[in-house]
Amino acid sequence: MNHNSIRIIDNLAEITSYHDRHVLEKSLLKTINELFPAKDIRLFRVSEQSDNHDLSLLAYCVNDVIVSSDENPRLVTEDKGISETIFQAIEAGDVQLSSTENGLWNLVYPAFDAHGDIFAVLLISTDLVPSNGDQRLIYGILRVYSNYLALIEKTQKDKLTGLYNRETLDNEITKILVRQGRHFNDQITSPNDSRRRSFAVKYWLGVIDIDNFKTINDNFGHLYGDEVIILVARLMTSGLIRDDDLVYRYGGEEFVVVLKAANEDDAMHTFERIREMVAAHKFPQINQVTISIGFVEIVAQSSPADVIGEADEALYYAKGNGRNQVHSYSRLLQEGKVKSVSKVAHGGVELF
Structure with a gap:
């Protein structure tokens, strides 16, 4: 087993060692940033509002500083390119890629819950597009996060109502x-x-x-x-x-x-x-x-x-x-x- 494989396993072990959602989100971004250093990484919650999708920021990583956003600030839509790429990923249910005027690439990965619905999206802004293998690895890490989050929420929910207990x-x-x-x-x-x-x-x-x-x-x-x-x-x-x-x-x-x-x-x-x-x-x-x-x-x-x-x-x-x-x-x-x-x-x- 090479050092990179050990590093990936260690990062996955860290992701699944937390039971607090906010800490889990920070660990996810830390893992992605360590494996694939990027200019900017953001995780958004996706919720349906009538016929539209509403986005709120859960956590972000800039210059290796990772913050879990308990205040859930709304997505700033000044950058139409980022917004369009995010909503394209939600609509297509697949990874979307777009370029920016300053030479960066925006990759958006949808995260699916146990029912197959998109509940979050991961945005990575980078100057180097990950290879197909790296993109599959990022998507796999997101699946680990989604599945583990579902297990955590199952223990936190009331069986009769589905509300938090x-x-x-x-x-x-x-x-x-x-x-x-x-x-x-x-x-x-x-x-x-x-x-x-x-x-x-x-x-x-x-x-x-x-x-x-x-x-x-x-x-x-x-x-x-x-x-x-x-x-x-x-x-x-x-x-x-x-x-x-x-x-x-x-x-x-x-x-x-x-x-x-x-x-x-x-x-x-x-x-x-x-x-x-x-x-x-x-x-x-x-x-x-x-x-x-x-x-x-x-x-x-x-x-x-x-x-x-x-x-x-x-x-x-x-x-x-x-x-x-x-x-x-x-x-x-x-x-x-x-x-x-x-x-x-x-x-x-x-x-x-």
Whole structure:
């Protein structure tokens, strides 16, 4: 076995050693860049929006620096040549090649999921076109990435609804708290810095509960109750939120949505749209099902449990004041309608 083959095996072993999607994406680009050094490598998520395909950047590699883009910035379409090549690859379902005015070549490789649908594309900008053998190797590495990603997602999904399960939620909240904590510290230490938190992406977590679900189970049975849970899950993921927002089944008839919004009003508007969509849907046999929602910004809490606890407090208020409502924890706290959940008594001693 030659050194190049050993290097390839080592890189494949590294790709399949991670269980975090963002780290996996960085490892993929690191492998491609080591085997085939390029000017620019980018990985895009592909999602369908009506009759069009929407692209968001997942990770990129420039000058050997690799970044996983948690913020998912949209594809800058100023370079029409790159955009056209990407959409040609999606349309053809095959590798596409195009040249640029400055002598570079753009290669676009589609990545397929378990159902044969294109869920991502890899863009490589290089001054030397890889040989046919090298292109096959790149395509093979992409298949390893796709297959391994499918295995990871299978362990992270709830079997009934197909949503992310509760076990993956804590990790996601922790990553957001760390990321938002950096922005928060920037604002404190550098109040005049252009990177102030007011310009940072803000994350919001909503806990969603199906109203009167016990009555549904008692009157129509648990199998029908499961159908209601599945229908509510589908409604929440049917274009109500963006592709890079996340929906979890938290347990029983409870869900959690983690989304990005510029401010509290925008977050309220999104959660209201979810509530209205469910309330307007005609369910078999029972006609209407409603949900209650409590939400909070993920920003400076001590732990994922605190984030969930604050959103839960707003949810309990919604349930206790008529149901079929959306409430913000911070607004309820300001109005004196709920108490701070950060002051937790333990063994008679107040910890915070």
